[in-house]
Amino acid sequence: MATFDFDLVVIGGGSGGVRAARIAAGHGARVALAEEHLLGGTCVIRGCVPKKLFVYGSHFAEDLRDARRFGWRVPTPEFDWITLRDNVLSEVMRLEGLYRQTLGNAGVTIYGQRATLSGEHEVTLDDGTVLTAAKILIATGARPALPPIPGTDLGITSNEVFHIDHLPERIIITGGGYIANEFAGIFNKLGSKVTLLNRTSTMLRGYDEQIRDRLIQISTLKGIDIRFEAQIERIEKADDASLNVMIANGEEIPTDCVLFATGRLPNSAGMGLEDLGVEFDPVGAIVVDERFRTAVPSIFAVGDVINRVQLTPVAIREGHAFADTEFGGKPRSVDYDCIPSAVFSHPPLAAVGLTEAQAREQFGGAKIYTSDFRPMRNVLADRNERALYKMVCHPETHRVLGLHMIGPDAPEILQAAAVAVKAGLTKDAFDDTVALHPSMAEELVLMR
Incomplete structure (x- = not known):
């Protein structure tokens, strides 16, 4: 039998990859995990966790106003963006440390580098180190999609929004999904003038029509300017460093910030998978079977990179099922039926x-x-x-x-x-x- 450095090498330190690594190690496997950024992935570092904390922070705008009706003498509140931003980022780093500690306690070897596949059983790190493994798990998640228009470099995505230096007076959010609606509510409550541009006539596709309509009604009453079938053609920087957004009907909308929330694409390119015979669907998702096996017997994939259901709890279940099946002697699959979901809008x-x-x-x-x-x-x-x-x-x-x-x-x-x-x-x-x-x-x- 071939001798490998590890039984399993996981590429990607998000929810699915971390769970798979920890459970596999718990089953006695020799496990390594490579992550070029911070442990925790989209959810902990630039998604669910910081977003929910921003939602909590923005809710105080209504809570403080409502408190007066309940008898509390509340002075006129002042909001400081930097305080919220820095406290949230501090919590993110605390959680990242806990992820690192948990993996370390489980005996997982962590490599803080980008990794690519150089063979069916071989991973090469950025510094040239080569790791061999009986099995390789791809758990690299997804990234924000950007529209192919001039000026996209002038905008930001959900990756950068938690790091901006000041609260914009005006913000244009483009998209019609949960990310767009959540940030529309956050910035609206924090005091920004929010314009939400959706290129189609439907928002939050997949949710019940009555519930969607109620959110649109409430959001509009809260002062969010929602525009349907509004396609951005280009973005330009004005002389005063603000931005001008040109939409397809010829209208020009001035703003201070543009946030792209136009979907997410699997992180599967540039890893050497194509050369090994791994198959992809039309959007770049890795094709796997019910046991998360790719077309290459030694390579597996879980999480957003397979684009089944882009939700953190689903990635965690996939990672756990993979580890139990391949290293625990307990074959398991994931039931994708009846998965609850939420939009943390206002x-x-x-x-x-x-x-x-x-x-x-x-x-x-x-x-x-x-x-x-x-x-x-x-x-x-x-x-x-x-x-x-x-x-x-x-x-x-x-x-x-x-x-x-x-x-x-x-x-x-x-x-x-x-x-x-x-x-x-x-x-x-x-x-x-x-x-x-x-x-x-x-x-x-x-x-x-």
Whole structure:
């Protein structure tokens, strides 16, 4: 048998790669991990974690205003971007250190360099070091996609937004997905004038239409300028260092910052995979089977680079399943059905299962139940913002096919409810459950 330096070399230190490395090492494998940046990947370093902390920070704008209605004498608040930015980045570095410590405790050898494949069992680091391994796992994630227009270098992406030196007075965000809507809410609450440009007529594709429409309505009332079918043609720098954004209808919009949130592409190029016979789909995602094997028997891939579901918990499950299957003697696959998701907009929305349109298409009909209400806190705060919960059921069996929510704490509430949907419970099971009063979550068992 061939002798290798390691049983497994993981390229990429994000959620999927770290989990795979740690679990494989726990099964007794000799594991190395190469990461050219910081450990934690998109989620910890430039995605979920810093984004959620910015969401928390921006919520204080409403919280401080609402506090006055609850009897608190709150002086006029002042916001300091640098304080929030630096505290968030400090937390990111703390978490990065914990990832490094966890891998070290598990016995994983960490190489802080870029790695490319120089053979089916061989990885070459930037300094020329060659590592051999029985198996190689690609977990390099994805990167922001940029439109092919003049002036893209004048804008930023979600990679850079957490590092900017000041809060822009005006910001244009281009995109219609969760990243665009989340940052639109963040910058709007922090005081920026936000213009959201979506090149199509649909925002947040994949979410239920009623929930999407409610977010658009609320966002517009909060002062976010949302424009559909607005295609940017080019960006130019003005004499005063501001930017001019030209859109396809001939309009010119002045701004201080342009944030591109136009999707993400798999990080699969330039690694030597093509030369080895690894296959890719049209967007560059690595093609794998149910056990995350590529066309090359010794090379595997998990996470955003395979572009199945670009969510951190999914990458973690894929990495864990890979390690258990290949090194733990416990073959496992990942169930991609009924995955809950959320958009941390203002207010947040969350969903699991089929939308109304999907249910009607699959089953020829659907039973729909809703609760459209004003949360108690909003009533006393004198805010007219309403929450909307929606349940999609099978037209005959009444099994709950989907739950869709927009309102305060919607993601926190949905996580528990997603268990019921995954378990295949019916509307009767919800009706038979006593409400927890007073709460927003009780609306789940009161829908008619």
